[in-house]
Amino acid sequence: MRLINAFRAQTGSEAARSTGSPQPPTAGPLPMDEETYLELYLDQCAVQDDLVPPRSPLFSPVVPYVYPPNPSNPETTFNSHLESKETSGDFSSVDLSFLPDEFTQENKEQAVIRSKHEIEENCETQSQQSRLPLPSGQDVGPGLDSSSLSSSRSHLHPGDANSIQSSPEKANSNPSPLASITPMTPMTPVSECSGIVPQLQNIVSTVNLACKLDLKKIALHAKNAEYNPKRFAAVIMRIREPRTTALIFSSGKMVCTGAKSEEQSRLAARKYARIVQKLGFPARFLDFKIQNMVGSCDVRFSIRLEGLVLTHQQFSSYEPELFPGLIYRMVKPRIVLLIFVSGKVVLTGAKERSEIYEAFENIYPILKGFRKA
């Protein structure tokens, strides 16, 4: 927090020097600020790279952020919103990116909507996107520490469900605003992010209904419920929307599987809880927790697994006679990846969506190294 404020103060003072316009105070605590301004920054850069390819704002010594002169891109409606607030030219409008207040809500919504295809765009256009595990040797401004920034960001991150979706580009753009503060330092081109977003395939969650349940009664009265006490001591219930399956135990605990997003899992769990409630039990909705998330994607090239298993022996195991895919146990984040020769990758073991994205971004350059022509 302190560093971010320092950073803002620095640019504030720069702006003040060049334009002389009074800057809004930046001392106050800004809750969702990091994400919002980074998203903004991403928009700006994406737009800039789209509209003004030759001019690299980041290399310009005087102007750390350059605002696009006429934003024709619909994404920059928000930016133009800001612009209208500005009296002076493009330079000072930059500082408004640090403004939390009235734009915070808009920021978040717009950012969430754009999150998916922003990643794609940013990957293509922005050369300084980098992966999350950033070596601290990257260019950072003097006196600024990107690693502590990233730690403060990750500290913020878990608290916000909304920001989960925007986390990938947030993670990706981590060093960029800091790096751009150091105008004299040339940007070292870092590896581009993959441009592929893993799709979530399955989410397993648990919730405590906090009351003892009579499974027989539930099985008798509820539709789509199976109960075979000799085989398994739980009711298996299914609903069509969202298409999920739940295991309901007599203790009141419930497991919900099959949803394709966190929200859907929660919604489905609530629906099951409502069904149980309607059957006359005082069901509540306590301790909803996502236990496992599974994602998958396709890198679209063949991978030479023999090479991968040799160089990453301590993480991978590949027994083709047992299972056609290579099992890669990534340490940070703790995710298991199943990598197939065809290029399909399955990621599992995540408790949060960002872990899946992070893991994939970690593995992608490694996979590229073992690309089979």
Place this chain on the structure above:
Amino acid sequence: MNNTAASPMSTATSSSGRSTGKSVSFATELQSMMFSLGDARRPLHETAVLVEDVVHTQLINLLQQAAEISQLRGARVISAEDLLFLMRKDKKKLRRLLKYMFIRDYKSKIIKGIDEDDLLEDKLTGSSNANKRQKFAQDFLNSVDQTGELLAMFEDDEIDEVKQERMERAERQTRIMDSAQYAEFCESRQLSFSKKASKFRDWLDCSSMEIKPNVVAMEILAYLAYETVAQLVDLALLVRQDMVTKAGDPFSHAISATFIQYHNSAESTAACGVEAHSDAIQPCHIREAVRRYGRKIGPLSPFTSAYRRNGTAFLAC
């Protein structure tokens, strides 16, 4: 051939098998398997037939010994414990087997987590499969282990050199392939005896035996069969290497075979492209490999392990 030194029962079965013309033959699968283990692009059919014979004989011998041990225990079926007991002498191979069992468990655990249908199936059948095999193996070794060295294997994290060598060989092989060849290679690698469990069972033909192996034991046998083939290919490649005499190099016999192989393959592919026939393993290589493996050099060789008493050296254990 080593078979002649085998116990009369096994020679009878193998020769009778040959004379009646075994209905179940793994020759084609073996050819693919050998390719995936390091043989040439198209292994010779004769070699495959020979390998099949050797593996079959060895497995029958193994089964008989396991049956004896089972009888000692007073059990009705040959279970994994008997096989593990037989393998106790060779720690490396035992460790490889345990690791295999562990990976099998781990893989089922992961697959279960991914596919919700699998998860439900598992819950419904009520069996807690997680680490079943590993726990089982651990319990057994616990009971048998007297010096504590077997149990130490579970914690031991040494690199398996043989496995390492195989991985390196595969990596070298695949590096020069194009994607079509590589796809074929991957298909071959996925072949195993455990995939064709029923055919394997028929091929093994345990109907004449009183005590039969149970399911877990069959899994282990399939694994051991695969290991035997792998070991045979390893050794045969070494033998073939030895047979290539490099003129003018007095230390060629002392250089590691894989080193020579590596350089050879690099040169030959650079110079004249891959010649399938000259590169394929010949039956004579296999025979020589088996002979060398059976022959034990050393002062105490007549008095070493008990399971060599009947003359066959098990390649898998």
